[in-house]
């Protein structure tokens with residue numbers, strides 16, 4: 001049976017899975033990323049895990065490897081200055097893993113891989129124009145136009161999280177101020193709760209939780225109980241997101257924005273204000289043309305599936 005390996009590189013854990021063309025994960029292993037300060041040894045470990053998983057499956061042929069990595073550059077196969085990884089600088093990761101495994105390797109950033117996964121296995125099947133938005137500790141995005149992922153001239157196109165939405169706004173990890181992800185992300189909504197509490201002094205159960213340890217889940221739970229501060233925080237978060245999506249729609253005219261991740265799992269709480277603000281700010285010719293959808297890969301290992309979908313796509317194109 002033909003499979004590819006999907007590799008999801010994270011700051012703490014890396015997950016490696018063997019995935020069929022239909023998106024079935026036949027085997028999966030977890031590697032402690034922090035245990036490998038030497039990237040060569042890390043690549044050897046991935047290659048060894050891929051080989052040993054394949055040995056346990058009858059007639060298994062590994063065709064290639066796809067990787068989703070923070071700050072991954074599809075063009076060069078490099079991981080560049082990723083703040084949460086142990087390896088600093090510009091790492092020629094695809095070349096290193098290619099040498100270690102003797103397999104064709106494709107690499108892109110994690111949100112782009114998730115978009116390809118959604119196109120092959122999830123809510124974007126049969127779509128040629130959509131944007132995947134991941135709402136977690138940051139805001140990642142993958143833009144697909146005409147059936148192709150948009151990489152731009154550098155390989156780093158489609159960074160929706162770093163569109164500036166508030167002049168002189170909140171400080172962002174990228175070194176600038178007012179980026180979308182400082183408002184629309186798990187830490188972003190917690191910061192908004194802090195502002196709402198300070199502004200209104202409304203009675204709220206959230207006041208009892210220190211902001212440092214508050215999670216977006218706490219905010220969602222409180223909002224579901226009718227907490228006014230939590231509801232206001234979701235309103236503001238959805239408002240910023242919806243307006244920004246209307247702006248993006250004016251540029252790429254997607255069929256859909258697909259939301260993924262912890263904050264997206266809050267369902268109506270985030271979808272309602274986002275949909276309303278998106279539609280009310282939409283360019284008239286585009287009104288009613290853009291759907292707001294939930295990812296269909298939330299329950300499965302979307303990152304591994306996305307990385308595998310990248311490998312299948314590139315093998316089919318004959319690129320690798």
Ligand SMILES: [Zn+2]
Pocket residue numbers: 161162172173174175176179
């Ligand atoms: Zn930023």
